[in-house]
Amino acid sequence: MPLPEHLEQQLVSVIIPCYNHAKYLAHAINSVYVQSYRFFEVIIVDDGSVDNTKVVCATFPDVRYVYQENSGLSAARNTGIKHAKGEYLVFLDADDWLLENALERNISYLKSDPRAAFVAGGYQLYYEPEDKIWIIQQEITKDYYRELLVRNFIGMHATVMYQHWVFKKFSFNTSLRYCEDYDIYLQITRLFPIIYHTHLIAVYRKHHDNMSANYSGMMDYALRVLSFQKKNLKNKAERECYKKGKNYWTTYYSRKVYDNLIGKLYAGEVTFEREEIKTLKKYDKHLYKKFRNQPFEDYEGKRKNFKKICMNVLRKIFGKIKKKPTIPRVKKINLGDFDRTSPFSTQFGYDRGGPLDRYYIENFLKAYSSQIKGRVLEIGDNSYTLEFGGDAVIKSDVLHIDESNLQATYIGDLSNVPHIPSDSFDCIVLTQTLNLIYDFKAAIATCYRILKTGGTLLITVPGISQVAQDGWGKYWLWSFTDASMQRLMEEYFPSKNISVKTYGNVMVASAFLYGMGLPEINKKNIDAHDPHYQLIVSVSAVK
Structure with missing residues (x-):
């Protein structure tokens, strides 16, 4: 899908925020360098990393490196916007990558309708622990704002290409630790048209360190972002979509939390994040009760239940309050993740x-x-x-x-x-x-x-x-x-x-x-x- 020659001078700014993801960063940068559309700039915003992010950037002489004290993803993206010179902006997370026709495909769509604030497309979901890939493509023909009230159908931020003028009117909300992209989609689509297609644009890497793996946090912030729109609802149809959205997010993430807790049970873990249990109790009492009644065998083969787990948690909390950490009795030490003779990393972390x-x-x-x-x-x-x-x-x-x-x-x-x-x-x-x-x-x-x-x-x-x-x-x-x-x-x-x-x-x-x-x-x-x-x-x- 070659572009007309006169379009080749439309600069695209690819902004890559990075916080301690140096091991993935070179792959993300290279995915921009191999694009079929050649007129771009790459801006790395180092959000206070303590790994070798700066060293990786130094191996790419054309990359613009910007450092800031750790301030979060929203602030890093806002910093990238301030340094961007392009007429179009793409935000690529450091652990993801673009497919080779991504910029060419999206810029063509935006040129076809200059009124559109942004264009978004499909993506591949790569699950790194099992080396598996799923294709995520959804046909969306409804009102985009109302559909986003129900759920975030865009899913991956790197599939989005924005018109630069959008950020003269909007910025990423720095109070949001999660779902800041969902928030800005809602703000924009309420006022401006967008384009959505199903062509594959990028690859979303899922791994153990993804922020989105914190399901309790994701639920809280998704509901918070949705609540920001309550004052803007204009009619019955939007109010119905808003209600569906609240139900969608609570149901979706309650199930995620439950599955995560059950996975820990059968992996032999005997303590849990209190936030996960509180989330389940607050939003889905049926799954909470089901989890409480779930028996399992611990690593010694003994039957335990939720009550005993809670007692263990309370004992640990009580010990922390008293500032007297207990020393396990002989042969009662739980080595947990340290019960291994090989390190987690051979690269000093x-x-x-x-x-x-x-x-x-x-x-x-x-x-x-x-x-x-x-x-x-x-x-x-x-x-x-x-x-x-x-x-x-x-x-x-x-x-x-x-x-x-x-x-x-x-x-x-x-x-x-x-x-x-x-x-x-x-x-x-x-x-x-x-x-x-x-x-x-x-x-x-x-x-x-x-x-x-x-x-x-x-x-x-x-x-x-x-x-x-x-x-x-x-x-x-x-x-x-x-x-x-x-x-x-x-x-x-x-x-x-x-x-x-x-x-x-x-x-x-x-x-x-x-x-x-x-x-x-x-x-x-x-x-x-x-x-x-x-x-x-x-x-x-x-x-």
């Missing part, structure tokens, strides 16, 4: 939202950011120099062992680099590197030599850690403690100029070894400090 140790490393560098100034040397790359030094950095140098690295200003092993002049740097950033250097004492001696008087050496080293399972594994030689780092630093720096600190506790250390990601641990637990479980050791030393 990069594929589960970002590594736990990076939280400590970056907090340390943030605390000493005032020392990252003047001429700064960093090992490997200069990302931390730029992030924490900012405008205070006059010159940024990079030492790398590989001469093919184009970013490096010096090549060599830190333990033996006589070509780097002495007394040269105001600051050296040396994170997670000392463990890879065989003669680490010589590396510290080098740092002392090349620092200016009054210059600061900032170091982090691993304490409790897995060994890297990629190419770096063969260079992984050491782990350290606060005592070993204190003694090492005192061989070169005055004791009064050395500050050694440890980070971690038994929970975080265990989670890190299993490969859990930063979003999977409560911040309060991450910040808890127990010097007997040193995940990371940091050092600040002044020459």
